[in-house]
Amino acid sequence: MCPFFGIAQQPNDCVNAIVICGNGSFSSNASGAGVQEVSGCSSEEHNSIWIRVDIVQSGTLGFDLIPENTDLSVDYDFWVYGPNEDCSSLTTPIRCSTTNPIAAGQTNNHTGIGDAAMETFEGPGEDGDSYVEWMNVLDGESYYIVIDRPVGNGGFEINWTGTVSEGTGAFPEPPVANLIADIEECSDTGSANFNLGNLRSSINPDLSENVVNFYETLANATDNLNPLADTYTSSQTIKTIYAKVTSNLTQCTNVTEFNLIINQIENVSIAVSENPICAPKEVEVLFSGSENAIVEYQINGGSTQEIQLDAAGSAEVDQFINSTTDITVINTYVEDIDGSIICSASQNESISVTIAGISVGDNLIDFYECDGNKDGKVVYHLTSNDSIALSNVGSGYQVNYYTSQDEAEHRNNPIITPASFENTTSLPQEIWVRVEDASFTDCYAISSFQLDAYTDAPPSFEVKRSNLNFEEQHSITISNVTGIGTYEFSINGEDWKQPDETNTLTLTVEGGGQFVVTGRHTEGCGSSFKTTTFIDYPRFFTPNQDGIHDTWNIKGFQQQNADAKILIFTRFGKLLKSLSPSSRGWDGSYHGKQMPSNDYWFLVEYVEQLPDGTTINKSFKSNFTLKR
Incomplete structure (x- = not known):
């Protein structure tokens, strides 16, 4: 039993039918039908392949056609013409089957010619079981077989059966298509030219009886499409080429394949671990280029030395330098596994290692x-x-x-x-x-x-209040810190902290009053200070004797500014009350008479005392609301 493999192909007709030889295996581009040439079994060509079989052994001949897609909707039909018919005057087929697997209730979508079948024609649709009676063939006869796929997609496999497939087989032997070694060329551009014409005699030694052509794909080789010229340019590192040998006598073919390999030779670069040096010493010389390439180089124009690059394309060698030394790459090449050079390229890369004095780096820290x-x-x-x-x-x-x-x-x-x-x-x-x-x-x-x-380096800095007054909690931002060394800051001498990377520090304080911001050197080399004051007061009060907000006074001045003077006015400037921060506060009356709901103004006059004993007279004016 000999297998024959087919896939969808360019449409062919009887005159260019594919000749089956030997085991008959082939691959094809195939799709569509050519000229409508079939008759019988109530069908026509859709996606067809024409093949020709030349019988070299008498006996019975049949085949099993097995679609690679097992779905029952994939339906293959076939017609057989012969023996010895002329394509220009085909008569009625001697075998054909156009049965539909689904319509006929079959369990698979196989079809073919076999010993169990009795009829020579069947179909279309539900008629038949997809198999017809096999043929009795004689040595020297030829037959045309049309294989068509009216429904579905995918290729197929043919297994030849019958007595003619035994022994030496039913079909003539294909010509010799020798396996040849891969062809390798050098390139420093990524592309190379290959002489395919020189390979013909190696693939088939009898060129008087056979023709050798080359193709880029196996499908093109099968269909005789786009044969390649004898000189072929490739830009792929590895390109597979198919060589097809055709017998002038039998038209039988055989296909072999080989690879075109481009060995890329990169320019070699040189680097050294140190250059210049200031005294005789060993330096590392690094060569970089194509993987596994062998690099030939010279030292000061002396004898040629070699070093092989590793799989990463690099190699190192230690070189003792006692005077100005020139290292020059003159050539690089790649060997095959047998040690034969398969690619080489001239090089002209060099580096000069010199001896010179050194210096201490600039801008040492004082x-x-x-x-x-x-x-x-x-x-x-x-x-x-x-x-x-x-x-x-x-x-x-x-x-x-x-x-x-x-x-x-x-x-x-x-x-x-x-x-x-x-x-x-x-x-x-x-x-x-x-x-x-x-x-x-x-x-x-x-x-x-x-x-x-x-011994004394107090910081210079700025202080900014986040808000002037009126809040239970305030923040003080310290910025633009300058000086020598590292500084830390505190409010009223507690919880010392350092500025962040932006040279800024924000501290939080509770309530009103005077606050002293002190900055000092972390190692005890001087300190400086600034003061800031927050005046907190109620924005309104309700003197209705309910025990809540019955009086009004400023907050936070009871300790540091107990002597501050607070004056309360009407909006027209009439003085209503004078009080101190430590007093009970204003009850909303004037000479025993309750003042009406309204906005009232106040003025605070106070003295700000610095840690060094210095005093500053200051005042603050704002307003609040009395509600009845």
Whole structure:
């Protein structure tokens, strides 16, 4: 039993029927019908394939046609013409089946020619069981078979049956189509040209009896569509090509495939771990390019050396540099698994490693710290200068600190604990930094910075009230803090806090009165202060003797401003009452007479006293409401 595989294809007709050879397997583009050529079984072509079988062994011949889509609505029909008919004068088919699987109540949608069937024609619709009687064929005969799919979609498989399929098979053997190795070419552009014409004799050695053509797809090879020219340009890393061998004698075909492979050769780049260097030493040389490529390079124009890049396209080598050194890539290539070069490209990338002196980084920090106890001794974090000192050099360098230039020059007595160094002389003191190669300590540079201290650095700052008065809770915002060092702030000497990253701090106070904002250095190097006053008072009062809001007075002045003078007026300026913050307040009367509901004005005259004893005379005027 030999299988034959078919899928929807470009329409073909009897004159260009596909010749079945050997096992008959093929793939196709197929869709639609060509010229209407069939007759019999009350149907016509819809989506048809014409095939031709040439018999080379006598016996019985049949087949099972099995759709790849098992849905019963997928309906295949067929017609058989022969033996030895001419396409230009086809007669009546000798076998045909156009039975519909659903209409006939079948359990599957198979059809074909078999030994159990008795009729030679069946269909359409419910007529038949989709199988007709198989054929007795003779060596040398040829038959045309039309396979059509009037309903549904999908390809099919044919299994050949009968005695002719036994032994050497019913159909002539296809010509030889040898497997060949993949073809590889080099490219530094992403595309390459391949000579397909040179491959014909390798695919079939008898070109006098056979023809070899090349195609981009297996379907094109089956249908003889768009054969390729002998020179083919590809821009794909791997492109599969199909070679079809056709026998001039039998028209039998055979297909083999191979790949066109483009090996991309990238330009190689060179980098070094350090350049320039200031003393002879080893540096790492990094090569980057195509994965697994072999790089040929020279040092100062000397003998050619090789290094292979890894799967990531990189490789490193250590090179000792004792003078200006030129490293040049001259070529790169790729080998196959047998060690043969399959791709190479000339290169001209170079780098020059030089020897030059180093320098200490610019803008070293001069330390100016707080001497809180004024004893002349301060601890400094010298290592804050490490990264600055190393900013002009690469990796592999180190920093040390010294108390004199001579010690720094000769590497004598480095400071052991630079992260917590206490000055060793009266301030200011000069400290020397030495930057040196950790492996070649003769490669160095020195510089210096100053240590100093202060004993009094009060902050300068601004105070802004969130609102003037009238609230139970107020906020005070401290901003524009300037000075030397780190500062903290408090209201009335309690709950010290530092400003945030925006140099701002907001503190909350309860009630009215005078508040002192104090700022001080966190290490005890001076403080300063500012004052602000909130006058809180009821916006209305109801003197109806119910015990609630029966009198009016300002709030928060009882302690710090007990001597403040409060004057109450009508809106026309008539003085009604004079009282103190510590008194019971105004009861809403004037000389024993109750004043009417209305707005009344008040004036507060008070003295603001600063922490240093200074006093400032101030006043505040506003209004409130009396309700009856």
